[in-house]
Amino acid sequence: xxxxxxxxxxxxxxxxxxxxxxxxxxxxxxxxxxxxxxxxxxxxxxxxxxxxxxxxxxxxxxxxxxxxxxxxxxxxxxxxxxxxxxxxxxxxxxxxxxxxxxxxxxxxxxxxxxxxxxxxxxxxxxxxxxxxxxxxxxxxxxxxxxxxxxxxxxxxxxxxxxxxxxxxxxxxxxxxxxxxxxxxxxxxxxxxxxxxxxxxxxxxxxxxxxxxxxxxxxxxxxxxxxxxxxxxxxxxxxxxxxxxxxxxxxxxxxxxxxxxxxxxxxxxx
Amino acid sequence: xxxxxxxxxxxxxxxxxxxxxxxxxxxxxxxxxxxxxxxxxxxxxxxxxxxxxxxxxxxxxxxxxxxxxxxxxxxxxxxxxxxxxxxxxxxxxxxxxxxxxxxxxxxxxxxxxxxxxxxxxxxxxxxxxxxxxxxxxxxxxxxxxxxxxxxxxxxxxxxxxxxxxxxxxxx
Numbered sequence: 001x002x003x004x005x006x007x008x009x010x011x012x013x014x015x016x017x018x019x020x021x022x023x024x025x026x027x028x029x030x031x032x033x034x035x036x037x038x039x040x041x042x043x044x045x046x047x048x049x050x051x052x053x054x055x056x057x058x059x060x061x062x063x064x065x066x067x068x069x070x071x072x073x074x075x076x077x078x079x080x081x082x083x084x085x086x087x088x089x090x091x092x093x094x095x096x097x098x099x100x101x102x103x104x105x106x107x108x109x110x111x112x113x114x115x116x117x118x119x120x121x122x123x124x125x126x127x128x129x130x131x132x133x134x135x136x137x138x139x140x141x142x143x144x145x146x147x148x149x150x151x152x153x154x155x156x157x158x159x160x161x162x163x164x165x166x167x168x169x170x171x172x173x174x175x176x177x178x179x180x181x182x183x184x185x186x187x188x189x190x191x192x193x194x195x196x197x198x199x200x201x202x203x204x205x206x207x208x209x210x211x212x213x214x215x216x217x218x219x220x221x222x223x224x225x226x227x228x229x230x231x232x233x234x235x236x237x238x239x240x241x242x243x244x245x246x247x248x249x250x251x252x253x254x255x256x257x258x259x260x261x262x263x264x265x266x267x268x269x
Numbered sequence: 270x271x272x273x274x275x276x277x278x279x280x281x282x283x284x285x286x287x288x289x290x291x292x293x294x295x296x297x298x299x300x301x302x303x304x305x306x307x308x309x310x311x312x313x314x315x316x317x318x319x320x321x322x323x324x325x326x327x328x329x330x331x332x333x334x335x336x337x338x339x340x341x342x343x344x345x346x347x348x349x350x351x352x353x354x355x356x357x358x359x360x361x362x363x364x365x366x367x368x369x370x371x372x373x374x375x376x377x378x379x380x381x382x383x384x385x386x387x388x389x390x391x392x393x394x395x396x397x398x399x400x401x402x403x404x405x406x407x408x409x410x411x412x413x414x415x416x417x418x419x420x421x422x423x424x425x426x427x428x429x430x431x432x433x434x435x436x437x438x439x440x
Contacts, residue, residue, distance in 0.1 A: 024327075026341070028401060
């Protein structure tokens with residue numbers, strides 16, 4: 001017994017190291033595999049408040065740029081609205097009608113890590129729930145992950161776990177978008193069978209099959225197509241429509257019909 | 270002595286805030302990250318025992334992790350750094366040991382002592398951070414490039430900060 005205690009005492013530093021590293025490993029694994037925040041994260045009120053103050057300062061210097069991007073978006077939407085108004089009544093179809101959008105500001109963001117997350121300034125009290133789509137900046141942004149009363153952490157498209165069902169306009173209806181973790185301007189388009197005829201510049205849109213993202217939102221354009229000799233699928237790089245370094249304002253999209261879709265799916269299983 | 274602890278606690282939070290609000294955004298070419306907060310751990314006094322040191326590393330690492338949503342990542346690297354630090358300090362000890370009142374800063378120990386000390390610890394810390402963050406060894410060389418570039422970048426910023434704010438080798 002005495003020698004055991006002596007042994008423990010002699011290696012107390014090493015034992016502490018092992019204990020602390022195990023605790024850290026548990027935290028890392030909990031976070032990456034179970035999507036559960038055990039303790040605090042940046043949706044915590046105190047932490048997010050610090051980020052808001054910092055963001056208020058940095059945003060002040062970028063007001064002109066932010067204004068310009070919002071005016072650009074306004075213009076695009078007005079053009080679209082005008083064209084929609086000219087359609088005969090029988091053809092009017094607004095694919096976004098099932099979705100309700102909530103405005104949010106990005107208070108912290110990264111694009112240089114392998115698994116990037118954003119923090120936005122709305123939360124449960126503004127109606128945010130888990131796994132809602134986040135869009136903005138002319139493209140798609142991500143999916144809500146951790147939600148507190150007033151803040152939300154968003155899993156960015158630039159996160160290796162992010163998968164978004166997509167389509168190539170007029171050509172392929174089922175494929176998946178996923179980021180390979182290297183360049184924040186490009187994502188991979190997976191599972192496009194080799195018999196399709198594709199071109200660089202083809203438009204990639206969300207398909208809306210997950211029920212999370214609204215259908216037909218712009219994701220980006222095809223930048224490179226490769227087909228290896230015996231591969232069943234293309235290797236496709238898509239240039240993202242939005243620049244993750246320049247995200248300021250985003251919208252959280254709630255699918256009003258998701259509960260109905262989910263209950264139907266449960267019946268089918 | 271109490272004033273000294275207060276001073277250390279304040280610098281702890283200054284490093285934490287500077288890291289999450291400023292240095293986290295200063296990424297060069299999407300490759301070189303700067304984890305300047307490591308300087309707080311590097312410049313803790315020589316006499317600090319290993320176990321309290323590891324807990325300080327854990328606290329600072331978890332603080333960084335809370336802001337960047339990387340639970341346990343910086344904490345794991347910082348704890349390891351604080352475990353290795355005393356060994357490196359005794360390994361690099363000059364003949365006759367350290368002078369009383371000396372601190373591990375370039376202003377006190379000289380740049381020739383500080384460079385290998387800081388570079389080795391920063392490199393190890395960044396190695397752990399980037400490989401855990403990446404979640405494996407696929408793209409090994411790409412990740413290693415990030416580690417090496419970031420080590421140089423962090424080291425440069427840390428040395429500049431040391432010479433600006435702690436030129437006289439103050440504790």
